[in-house]
Amino acid sequence: MKNELIVISRPKSGISEAIKTIRTNLQFSSIDHKVKSILVTSSFSGEGKSFISANLAASFAQTGSKVLLVDCDMRRGRQHVVFGLNNEKGLSNLLITSLDKKLGYYIQRTKVDNLYVLPMGVVPPNPSELLASDKNKQLSEILEKEFDMVIYDGVPIGGLPDSIIMADLVDKIVIVCAYKQTPMEMLQNTKKSLDKFNDKIAGVIVNKMPSSKNHYYNNYYN
Ligand SMILES: Nc1ncnc2c1ncn2[C@@H]1O[C@H](COP(=O)(O)OP(=O)(O)OP(=O)(O)O)[C@@H](O)[C@H]1O
Numbered sequence: 001m002k003n004e005l006i007v008i009s010r011p012k013s014g015i016s017e018a019i020k021t022i023r024t025n026l027q028f029s030s031i032d033h034k035v036k037s038i039l040v041t042s043s044f045s046g047e048g049k050s051f052i053s054a055n056l057a058a059s060f061a062q063t064g065s066k067v068l069l070v071d072c073d074m075r076r077g078r079q080h081v082v083f084g085l086n087n088e089k090g091l092s093n094l095l096i097t098s099l100d101k102k103l104g105y106y107i108q109r110t111k112v113d114n115l116y117v118l119p120m121g122v123v124p125p126n127p128s129e130l131l132a133s134d135k136n137k138q139l140s141e142i143l144e145k146e147f148d149m150v151i152y153d154g155v156p157i158g159g160l161p162d163s164i165i166m167a168d169l170v171d172k173i174v175i176v177c178a179y180k181q182t183p184m185e186m187l188q189n190t191k192k193s194l195d196k197f198n199d200k201i202a203g204v205i206v207n208k209m210p211s212s213k214n215h216y217y218n219n220y221y222n
């Protein structure tokens, strides 16, 4: 399996540079309030939300900030695989217990300094309901106090309420699309679905763009 944490394994690559630029832009995207939480979403499956959110989280951690990556895709999340972690307990398990329990029981340290992951946990029958719960709102407030930055790996907007629910809880939203794969109309619909949160949309990341300079590492796209 390929190592997807490219900002760690290939810090000088074009894609790592691009992720760093996105990090900087996000840091400057709010003048009055420090950005503390970011939702990564997209229109459909496979555009690169998990890849981007993992690398963005690692990139923030490289600046010395204490970062948490939350896998809120409780249907088919895979951050535990990306980071080689146990998924026996995670977000879903945390949301059905008392929040008084130590968060450290669910949140795992990673091999990347300053970077922690809350994996999806056991697949629940009602992911949207769990995300819409008061407990999830309380949890997001607690996490923002505990960490300098919280990054949420979301689910596609198309047909599911999950990312719309999460959009309400974060400071900024990043929409990922895939070069030559995401139809413009679909991207526009995604943006329309997030209309209520227009001020929070930090931008669109065009992922999977082939780069002529990139041919040596051609298993990665810019
Ligand atoms: N820039 C990139 N370079 C190389 N591979 C990439 C890139 N972006 C994504 N991928 C690969 O594409 C596949 C799909 O990406 P990913 O899982 O991040 O998509 P996703 O939007 O999270 O999908 P889902 O909605 O199913 O969770 C993965 O195998 C990932 O490693």
Ligand SMILES: [Mg+2]
Pocket (backbone or CB within 6 Å): 049, 050, 051, 073, 076, 077, 078, 153, 154
């Ligand atoms: Mg994903």
